[in-house]
Amino acid sequence: MLLRAAIAAVAVAAIGTVPAHAATGPAITVDKGRTQPVFSYADAIREHVYVESSVDSDSDGRLDRVRVDIIRPRESGPGLKVPTIIDESPYYDNSGRGNESERKVYDAAGEPVKFPLFYDNYFVPRGYAVLNVDMVGTTKSDGCPDVGGRADVLGGKAVIDWLNGRAPAFHDDGSPAVADWSTGKAGMIGKSYDGTLANAVAATGVEGLETIVPISAISSWYKYQRSNGVIYNFNYMSYLSRAVDTDPAAKCAAKRAQLDVDADDTTGNYNGFWAERDYVAGSLGDASKVHASVFVVHTVNDLNVKPDNFSVWWQALAERNVPRKIWVGQYQHVDPFDFEGRRDLWVDTLHRWFDYWLLGVNNGIMREPRADVQVGPADWVT
Template sequence: MTIRRSLLTVVAAVGAVLVPLSPAAAEPLESTPIYSYADAVRETVWVDTGLTSPQGARVRVAADIIRPREAQTAGVKVPVIMDASPYYTSLGRGNEGQRKTYDSAGRPIQFPLFYDNYFVPRGYAVVLVDLSGTARSNGCVDVGGRSEVASGKAVVDWLNGRATGYTSATGSTQASATWSSGAVGMIGKSWDGTIANGVAATGVDGLKTVVPIGAISSWYDYYRAHGATLTMGTPSALVSRVENSAAANNCATVKSTLDSGSPSSGDMTTMWRERDYVPNAANVKASVFVVHGVNDLNVKSINFGQWWNALPATVERKLWLTQAGHVDPFDFRRSVWVDTLHRWFDHYLMGIDNGIQNDPRSTVEHQPDVWKDDVSWPVVTTPKHLYAHASSTAGVGTLNSAPPPPTEIPVWARFTDNRSSEYTWITNPTSTSSARLIYSSPALTADNRISGTPRITVTATSSAGAARLTAVLVDLGPSTIRNYRASGEGITTLSTRSCWGESGTGDSACFLDTATNKTSTSANIISRGWADLGHYASLDSRKTLSPNTPYKITFNLASTDQVIPAGHKLALVIGSTDSSYIGSAGSYPKIAVDLTKTVLQIPMTGSF
């Protein structure tokens, strides 16, 4: 962990006010551990969300709070780091699956993750919120819907004096956040970070920053891919993994709404639109620090790409992209992460002018543990249109920027859906396969960076009334990458521990260390996308296909940032049902692709 020379002194007797040692100090200021973690106030407040349960009761969510006692004694108001989650008493949080614990009186003891251990001594409060229908909150789990977004927003409002909190789940004794400065930062991985996105999209006052890690921006894009059904289960099945017993007994209507709103047709519905935060990204006023894995095959990286691109230009932002999968930066770049997050919160929650807003906007891992900073993201690229060209080998050809010759005669390439996997398709890239098409560029003469969101337009026919399409981009050449397909998704958990902050009885600041898990490959998939051909016209309604009739469809591939080294080739693979990630359309159609009307749009820095 980076340790800076302290530029702050504390005069506890006059309120623990942070005062710079010298007005002319050239180095950035930082908050320092001046408060007692052992003596911190630990309490729970139940905040009224303004909503009612299916039984007509007001929904209150439990907010477990830990904050410096000395600050309250001295009348110093403190900012809040908040993580709103459904997982605190079910799956747990972090690499070690930590759960909240309480003493016999119900007072919170263990606050999962390191935020409390590290930041409370530095003058922050940490607030961990149980989303509606989970743990000690009432109401229903609605999978990113109105109730869960209200769970987070209501607590931000309460911290700013605009909502009502209570000392118990059902009592009438009110609790006020008189100790709060009103500045709130929401953070969290996966579902937690998703709620941070949703709350930010409401434009709520007082939310100064959000740090979504591997977070969803549209729940449709978690469960669907342009009409294709991703193998992620169903929203109602996810509910059953986190809901408390009261919600399990009382929220059948909510689960029924989730089921009816997520039809297997892949249609975009009102239910999905309610859970799409991207259209409301224009409301975001908070700064945004996004962390995502380009190989995250749980929360697909399209989620960060579309969120980032939709944010207003006025929003100050930062981005970390890792080669790992669905992994917290605490476990793939720990010391740098803690230091960067410390500076980020100091600036946006405490107002310390430490210059982090002027740091490089994006930091990307192109090789294991090798990071590159850039002033923006995506980096400035030249949009390329690449075309597939047939060769004498069936289903195998070349990929280049030369458009097909103007002709009215289609050039058909054919394959059959056999529900195999993209990992099978990329083997033997020079050989014919009945299950896919593959087109490869010449060997690159220089490194070529892909930065952004590729998109493909395919014109295809199907022998059946429904069909899936998959497009995969592959780096062909020897590479060493993070082993994101292994159980740790690019990391290995060690037996040693390192400590980040202060420990207390029942809440240790020491966490298992991790190391990078690497593997070698000769064909690395760098982006993929899926679609249901029946959604060629719109996501709103799936059309039945007329056999052997051409349909034109355009869909996005995963947002990414990758370098294709000199000497390697870039390949485009087109298949049907990618059994690793999507369900089939219900049959095994024969598919024909018209190469003259198929084009890959890709953001690249170089050429070939």
């Protein structure tokens, strides 16, 4: 028992955080600049809550509630608060996530039993909570998809606010849900639309979002759908809204029709609709508000989210001295988890990045080269 107490004390000192009360069982442990897998994944708490947002995107007279599926160490709570990694996505019940198109799986009581991708089974044993958030209008959240607009952005922001005690959340029975296990520090990560939501929420300047890892992500929906006014796809906004919404078509039909009107494909002009969906210099959020660190991953051959969506964002962050890091690959619309020969390096780099920004682990990652750039099939320079 004395040895366990001594190890716990050293671990806490190494990360610079002290829990309010001593927790029974393992504590967050750091060795060689990395948190260690000391918590049981099998015994982790799996639960869900509904966070109340500030928008009513389906005009039903009620504020949209955002479904948040949570997995966290069983020891987490008032006596052992943990940081949070969030993947907010519109894809959890349609196209799924990753190359295997993984979807969430629930038990008979509606609790999540399978989380897509690897973030949960890697980071929960190391002392993190992992949240899979259903974007407004998708899967088990209320509302209508807003394709980068207010509902999309403020729904995700509400989750950060809830983790910091600034927004309400509820259990299925209507009772209040309190994140008494949260340090308040959160990071957002995701590829494509998921990473776009991370960019968007960071651009609001919400307090408590300490870092984001946008992968192949949009920073301006106008740049995503226009090239100097030339339109890539007509009526794309309503198409994407429908693609991610598995509710009956009639529910959000009026919203989708309005998306196409406001997008103004007739002229291709940049207007207030696109300014709301511009996270570099927009009306809802912009780079000047970003105080989260940013770890960008993109590829120069991505013909879905084209490279100007990261380059303009990166330049705006650099002009404001936002702490940042970048990987630039030669692939197409590909997650770094699948970059040839770099999976282990990606997972370790991401691990150290989150440890540094969410737990204060002094592991030197910010003293390393800022950029990794692929110059050949197996050739990267830093």
